[in-house]
Amino acid sequence: MSSIAEIRKDYRLKELSEHDVSPHAIRQFDKWWKEALASDISEVNAMTLATSSSDGVPSARIVLLKGYDDSGFVFFTNYDSFKAQQLAENPRACLVFFWKEIERQVRITGVIDKVKDGVSEEYFNSRPEMSRISAIASPQSRVIASRDWLEGEVKKIMELKTISRPVNWGGYIVRPITIEFWQGRSNRLHDRLQYSLEENGEWKIERLAP
Numbered sequence: 001m002s003s004i005a006e007i008r009k010d011y012r013l014k015e016l017s018e019h020d021v022s023p024h025a026i027r028q029f030d031k032w033w034k035e036a037l038a039s040d041i042s043e044v045n046a047m048t049l050a051t052s053s054s055d056g057v058p059s060a061r062i063v064l065l066k067g068y069d070d071s072g073f074v075f076f077t078n079y080d081s082f083k084a085q086q087l088a089e090n091p092r093a094c095l096v097f098f099w100k101e102i103e104r105q106v107r108i109t110g111v112i113d114k115v116k117d118g119v120s121e122e123y124f125n126s127r128p129e130m131s132r133i134s135a136i137a138s139p140q141s142r143v144i145a146s147r148d149w150l151e152g153e154v155k156k157i158m159e160l161k162t163i164s165r166p167v168n169w170g171g172y173i174v175r176p177i178t179i180e181f182w183q184g185r186s187n188r189l190h191d192r193l194q195y196s197l198e199e200n201g202e203w204k205i206e207r208l209a210p
Contacts, residue, residue, distance in 0.1 A: 011103040011184025016191035018205060025179040025195035025203045026070050029106060032181065033068075036099045048096040049075065054089040065095075066123060072175040073108060074115060076123060078140035079168045087112055093174050103184035110176040120170030132163045180208070 022028040036044050045065040052058045059082065067074040073095060077083060087093065095108040124132060137153040144150055157163070176197065183191040190210035195203040 010186050011190070012186050013103045014183055015185060016181060016183035016193055018193060018207065021181070021193060021205065023203060023205070025176065025197070026068070028181060028195070029068070029179065032104060032106065036097075036102060036104070039099070039102050041099050041101050044099065046097075047075075048094075048098075049083065050094040050096070051083050051086040052090050052092075053086045059083065059086060065097075066171070072110065072173040074119075074171050074173050076120065076169070076171045078135070078138070079114075079170060080140065080142075082141040087172065093172075095174055105180075105182035105184075107178075107180040107182070108174060108176050109178045110174045112172050112174050115171035115173050117170065121165055123171065124165035124169065129163065132165075133157045135169050136163070136166050185210070 022031065033044075043064070046062050047065055048060050049063045050058060050060040061083065063075045063077065065073060066076055091112045093110065093112045095106075097104075097106040099105070124135070127135075133154055136157050137150065178194060178196050180192060180194045185191055188210060192208035192210060194206050194208050196206070198204055
């Protein structure tokens with residue numbers, strides 16, 4: 001325990017000021033996203049997706065961001081998966097990006113909807129062939145007999161003439177209500193600016209204590 005407790009890092013790269021950020025949360029995310037892309041971060045689009053069931057049981061996992069605009073943040077998955085079951089019960093989610101190379105974190109909370117079928121179809125068809133096959137073969141989150149069984153399902157699908165998107169696979173969009181931008185600072189006095197969406201569509205910016 002003592003050796004784990006002694007692990008620490010002092011953050012000194014940047015600072016975050018209310019005077020330097022965009023008044024619009026998505027514009028601010030776009031600015032940080034471009035800086036993260038330029039920083040050669042491994043899997044820069046990896047984000048934690050946290051969900052919970054109707055009785056409040058939480059669950060979290062890493063998924064990949066596949067797009068964003070003023071409407072929200074998009075990812076794709078199996079609609080029969082455990083995360084999808086929780087989202088059906090409780091259509092709210094939290095996303096977290098942690099870009100350690102630039103000592104930044106973004107936390108997004110919001111409501112969630114399925115994207116239109118056309119959006120899911122377009123993205124599915126843009127994926128590498130084996131990724132499409134894997135999406136069809138895997139009954140995501142369900143108990144399976146063995147690895148051999150899964151690889152057998154893949155082989156069956158590889159023999160098909162066409163690889164079409166299954167109806168139980170598609171995208172979700174997280175429509176943000178709050179977005180927090182966290183910048184690591186020295187001595188744990190981090191900068192935290194929270195954007196909250198107001199009824200008039202404007203964003204209120206507030207500083208949070210670290």
